[in-house]
Amino acid sequence: MLILCAVCVFYPLGYYMPVLFSVSRATNHGVDEEQAALLISILGICNTIGRFLFGFVILSPYLSALLVNNICMAITSFSVLLTPFCVTFPQMAAASAAYGLFSATFMSLTPIIICDFVGVNKLTNGLGIIYMVRGIFSAVGSPIGGQLYDLTGNYDITFYVGGACMLLGCSLSLLLHLKCFHSTFT
Secondary structure: OHHHHHHHHHHHHHHOHHHHHHHHHHHHOOOOHHHHHHHHHHHHHHHHHHHHHHHHHOOOOOOOHHHHHHHHHHHHHHHHHHHHHOOOHHHHHHHHHHHHHHHHHHHHOHHHHHHHHHOHHHHHHHHHHHHHHHHHHHHHHHHHHHHHHHHHOOOHHHHHHHHHHHHHHHHHHHHHHOHHHOOOOO
């Protein structure tokens, strides 16, 4: 549970940065405001599709929710890290689509992963702790991103730092695949 909490310290620091800063970054790169606003719609639509898609993917007996979540966390982290290299609207739209699609698992698979680690009897306690930690650090990450923009005048550093925090959280989540973190619950 401690590793899950550590994941929820680092990963949420960058999780909302694309949602909050993509439109402003796009307008700074000369994209029309109405077109830039479409980035959030693209992100949201792909996120909705991702929730359904990955819900079906984890039904496979060969894949665990943790494995699917970790793969998607890695792809999401890299989509944030690579966003500064997107300078045209189609590139930004592709980054928003990738972020939206693969970020869906971080929220939707959490109850399944928590249940796998703490059991059904402690699920509500586990979810409460995880959501509290996630909420605190989600609230902290956005002002940090805004402060980075204020200091540098550039959103790119915000995406680099956010993506790096997400990648660190993803790396910690990989530790959960080690057998020493698994036990049987009855």
